[in-house]
Each structure stands twice: as structure tokens, then as C-alpha cells.
Amino acid sequence: MKPLQGLRVIDLTQAMAAPFCTMNLADMGADVIKVEAPGEGESMRQLGRAQKNGHSGTFMTMNRNKRSLSVDLKQPEGVEILRRLAKTADVFVQNYRPGVAERLGVGYEALRAVNPRLVYCAISGFGQTGPYAKRGGYDLIAQGMSGVMSVTGEEGGQPAKSGVPLADLSAGLFGAYGILCALEHRDRTGEGQLVDTSLLEAAMALTVWESAEYWLTGKAPKPVGSAHRLGAPYQALRASDGYFTVGAQSDRMFTAFCEAAGIALHKDERFATRAGRMQNRPALIEAIEQRTRGDTRAAWLARLEKAGVPAGPINDYAEALADPHALARGMVVDLVHPGAGDIKALGVPVKLSATPGAVERAAPLLGQHSDEILKELCYAESEVAALRAKGVIQ
């Protein structure tokens, strides 16, 4: 058994944030039905650079474990199918620009009338309310407007964003959290509700430390490269053949680090306290790197592991995805896709001991499950054939 078994989710989402939300629900066993227009389907099915045998890698990544129902919502019979589906569903997720779902007849109020128990989640660039509600928003825009870009990179350097789309992905995660909270409420009271979050708010919610810093000092925090705002040494350090990371900001860890490195900086009064190390960080790092540059990354990592000092390599993705610990934790999964053949996918990052989630099915082909879903909704075979002939379903 999986934890969300029996939960039915209608997924009217595109691109990244919202598909990632429903993917996480699907990984945990929810029956996620991806609803796409006939013909081309979701925009991510279009082929870019990442593809295999004519199937889009980005689509396959975000839509595993889901079923596909291809239905034309511009025809009244299509909207009727969706309304029937909504009657049987627990959750509905969409990420249109605010106003679009209403125009299509699948807004919150329209579906609530069909199923008052439905938890309806809308993930947008800026949220359903406020002055920018109607604007389109991408991860980049949200990273820029949330302050995340202003604290990423080197001071005075070119603008840099988080290399991974953190506003998209965290909006998806906050969406999943909101949905599961709303389901708790529904199970107690019988009533569904609207769950409304956005890329901008998700990215802002990740500035916990930086907003606290600003409110405390009155100064907006600046980018600090790889370093920490409040502790040192906690950053990338230079070895003879590249960089590695070390987190030895506490007094205890700093002492352990100095002893392992064979340097007596912890006895230097400039560096003996946490505050002193922060105040004299440039001098501290220079003194440390004088030593660390004399040996390889591998030598340092072995030495620091033995001393129990948190440290690690700066892996590229070829290394990260082949790392023995990543593999031991099931973070790389092999799947077979009906068109693309053997593909790889990331595993489930949160492990439940009794009812674990799993990555079992590759992303569906467009309309792969249309027939079986319509049958579940009690459409007769002749009706299904008629709908197909009219181009309502594919």
C-alpha cells in the first residue's frame, strides 16, 4: 500500500511547478489524471534538446506515475467529461494565469458546485489576488523579485540565479503541502477549499534567513559566493586540484578542522571565537587556503571525514547522479517508457518505512488512458466512440 492510495487528483497543469506538485502526489500513490488537449498535448511534450526517440525528456521527468486523459475543453462534451471526473475526484490542480480556468468553465466556483468536497489548488506566478495577479510569471522572474537573486553569486559579479528552478519546484512543494493540509480539514468537516500559492510567494518563503538578517540590521543582505552569512569557515576552499566544501563554523568543529589540517589557527586570538572568525573572514580563509592548496581534494576529504568535520566535493551532475550514496538511497530509478524505451528518473527523496512511495510508471503517452478513464466514469463504449469521432477525446 502507498500512503495516498485511493486519492484521485485531476491534473490540469503545464510546465514545471504544478506538474512537480502532482508528481509528488503520484509518487505517493495518488491516482493522478493528467488532462491534456488532443493533438499536441501539454506544451512540454514539444521536443527540445532533451529528448529520446521523439519523446520529450522534460515532459517525461515531470509526469511519471500519472495517467493521461486527452480531452478538448473547448467543446461542451469535453467540459462535461471534466465535470463528471471532478465529481469523483478529491483534488484538482491547475496553473493557468488567473482568470483562464474560469473562462474554460473549470474555475473553483464551477467545480465546487459539482463537488463541494473538492480541494482545488491553483499555482500561479503571483497568486490569485493582488496587483500582479494577472501577470505571467516564470521561475526567473520570481527569483528576481523575491530577493533570491540578490543574495546569489559574487558581490559585484554578474546576476546569477539559483541554478535549479527553486521558485518553480518549491511552489510545487508548497502546493502539495497546502493540498494535504486542506484534505485534513475536509476529512474533519466535509468541505473542500481553494489552495492558492505562487512562485513569488514560494521563493520569498525561502528567504527566511535573509529577511531576518534584513529586519535585524536594516541592511539588505548581499551575495556571499559560497560562504555563510553568520559563520566561518563555511564555504568552498581551494585545494591543489580544485575546490571542496567545509562547514566548520562552530568552535568545536573549527578546532577539529585545525587539528586535522595541522594548523593552529584555533589558537590565534583573531580566530578563536565565532565572532572573531566572522570579523576576520578574509584573513582566516587566506590562512586556511595557504594550507589546503598544498594537497588534493581527495586527500582533504579523506582527512576531514576521519576527523568528523562536515565536508564534501563539489560534484557535477555526472558525479552527483553516480554517487554511491545517491544510489544507495534509491535516488536514481530505471524505467521503461512505451516510446522512449529505457530511461532514468530521480527517486523519491522522502522515505516512508511502512507505506513507501515509488516511481513505477513512466509518463503516459498522450491520451493513453482516455478509454479506461471514460469507462470508469460509466461512459458506454458507443459514447466513447462517438466522442472520439467528434474529436472531443483522443
Added chain:
Amino acid sequence: MVPAMALDGLRVVDQTQVMAGPFCSMLLADMGAEVIKVEPVEGEHTRQERSIAPGVSMSFLAVNRNKRGMALDLKQPGGVEILKRLAASADVLVENYRPGVARRLGISYDDLKVINPRLVYCSVSGFGQTGPYASRGGFDLIAQGMSGIMSATGSEGGPPVKVGVPITDLGAGLFAVFGILCALRARRTTGLGQLVDTSLFEAGLALSAWEATEYWYTGDVPKRLGSAHRLNAPYQAFRASDGHFTVGAANQKLWGIFAGVVGLAHLTEDPRFKSPGNRLANRAELEKLVEAATVRETRAHWLAKLEAAGIPAGPIYSVAEALADPQAQARGMTQEYDFPGAGRVRTLGNPVKLSRSPARLRKPPPRLGEDNEALLGELGFSAQEIRAFRERKVIP
């Protein structure tokens, strides 16, 4: 009438410190769970980090609102006894010790499931409870480096940089809260709790879905791209006369409109920039041509034009500007409360808006051991027992 809260009635024992774990339990507290923060008798060490009043700091306040507070010495049997009684009354326990520490203290999942089989026990660690690196200490920096995130962040050729916000800490907190809520749903069917085990390293990998896709499907190892997108262009920061702004004109339609707005409509017919693949392959040239046009006017000029044309675009705000922005204000992203001895304190709003049972700021973060008396009473300890605990310094 104050609306109901989504997680009303849920009791959470919060045995966490610093960031990932406290962020997880704070998200539960925001939605109405009764979260009891358990600290050592001297207090969590972040209380001392940049403190604003005795025993309270911004670092602590930032991730501990809406929680109750208990202080216990878990190195004494009395402390463990209290914690066990608390766990017996709870639905969820969250801890973020290094793997092995909870077992040594006698409060591991195996210890507690015996007294409360319905308990959902969540462990957040650097690398997870199993696997070759399980016992290593892990910080956000280490996890950002090992998961690949640092290799994709910053500018090519520059020194290593990490994502400026602690993304693997916060991501692990989010995956933990997701796992806990999933386990609670499973409990409705099975009647049993379970262990929820996640880590900073795994959160970092899970947030690399795009980069893993690029690597697996193209064979190219993702590079550092500054502000640009791995699979689309133009989607990046451009220079105006007074600084940078962001533009996402990633699809064919938006590219056409964008090119017109910046006076480069002819580029849409240029074979170098015609298709998304062309633009990606010739991104550096495209950037030069676009910036030659955008540096002539201010950010405000371009943002007004792009908004009118319906092109996603925006400023690159400092954290101060972000918090003051009218949209952030309209969405309640800044909240305020009074903290005894420290005056008015500000905190971020919850980013998820529920229409019927919304998140709410109910109480400031606890003072050290603020609820000890009340909680010990609720757990059935007598006044005499409480006095004895105090004498033995099991509680402050």
C-alpha cells in the same frame, strides 16, 4: 468567529534545531498543529546567534513562531521519561540529530513506537538514516556541493557559489512536511505510524529534476549559466542603463513580441534565432544584440513596456525591496507580532493561502521552557514531581 485551522488537533513534538527541522515543524504549526519545541535546558544554540534580547535571536525567531516551548535535559533519565510521555500523547515527532544520536538518547523510532504505535516519526538529516554517508554531518553547503546544485549555479569560470538561500535545508523541510502529511493519511487506513526519513542531500537531488533531465537525455553535463535557462532563450537577466532586469520570453510567441518591444523584430527571421533550438545554440550572440538595445533605456522603461506587451519580466530586487513590493504586501508576506523584551518583530507570511482554514500567526516563538509547567501538568505529572525535576535540573 476565528476560522478553523487545517491541522487543528494534531500534536507534534519538535526535537529539532537550526533550520531544516524547525522549518518543517513551523509549517505544521502555521496550519494549526500544536507544535511543542523541545530544547536542552540551556536552550537551542541559535538563541544566542545574533540575539536581540536575552535568550532570543532573529535566527531563532525566524523558524519557531506558533510553537509552544519546553526545555528538558535528555541526558538524565527524568528528561527521557518526560519526552516519552509527551511522545505517547503525540501524533508526530520530528528530529534532526545526526543518525545514531536519538538511539543513544533512548528516543529513536524503535524506542518510541513501542509506547505509541500511531506515532509518525520524522528524521531529517544530512544524508538520510541509511547508506554509506549516513553517519556524516551535513550542512546545506555540503549538500549543495554534493547534489550538483553548486555546479549549476553562478557564472562559468568564476569561483564556486552556492544558491544564496539554504535551499537544501528548506527543501528537506518541505519534503519532510510532505512525508509527514502522507504518513498521517496512511495512518487513517492502517492505524499505524511509521518512520519518515529524508535528508538535505536527497532534497538537493530531487530539486535537480531539470538538470538530471539535461544530463540523461543529452549526455551534456549541465553548466553554470549565470541567470540563463538551460533549455530556453531568451530567458535571463539583461542590462539596462541603470542595472539589470529579468525577461522570460521563452516560447515562440513571446519571443516574437519581445523582439518587437526591444526594436529587434528583424531577428525573428534571422536563421540564428528562428527556432528555440537556434536561440539556445546562439544564446551568447543573442544576448549581445539584445543588450545593445536594452542598455539605452532604464529598467523602469523596459519593465513598463514589457508589462504592457504581456511579456513575463521583472526587477532584480534586494530582500528589502522584495518585502516592500505591493504584491508581496497584498499577499501578506510580512507579518508582525510583539515579543516580550524585544518589541515589534517581523516574520514572513505563509506562502500558501487556504480559503477556509487559512494559516495564521497565533503566537510568538516560545521563551525557553515557556510551557514547561503547563505541559508537565497536562501530561499528568504532579506538582511534587515537577519540583523534583527542577531540583535535579531535568528542567530549568
